Amino acid sequence: MNKAALVEAAVRKTAEAGSRLPPDEVERVIDALFGTVEYAGAIAEGLKRGETVTVIGFGDFHLDDAGPVLRPGHALHEYIKGSVS
Known part of the structure; x- marks a missing residue:
C-alpha cells in the first residue's frame, strides 16, 4: 500500500x-x-530524542542497534493472525 x-x-x-x-x-x-x-514526522522526532513511540494496540516504534523498529502490539498481532475481525 x-x-x-x-x-x-x-x-x-x-x-x-x-x-x-x-x-x-x-x-x-x-x-x-x-x-x-x-x-521529519512526530514518530521520527521522538525516536531521534531516544523515546519509544507507543500506539496502544498497534505497537511501538523504538531504536535498536540496527535502527528504527516496529514492535507490533497485541491487537495488531491478533488481527493479523485472524483471531479478531
Whole structure:
C-alpha cells in the first residue's frame, strides 16, 4: 500500500466511523506522523530524542542497534493472525 492508497483507506475508515475527513486533512495527519522527504514526522522526532513511540494496540516504534523498529502490539498481532475481525 503506497501513501495515496493509505490516505484513501483512512478516508474510508473515517467515513465508516461516522465523520468522513477530507483526503487533504488525512494526508496532513499522515505527513505529521510519518514525515515527508522534506520534514521529519512526530514518530521520527521522538525516536531521534531516544523515546519509544507507543500506539496502544498497534505497537511501538523504538531504536535498536540496527535502527528504527516496529514492535507490533497485541491487537495488531491478533488481527493479523485472524483471531479478531
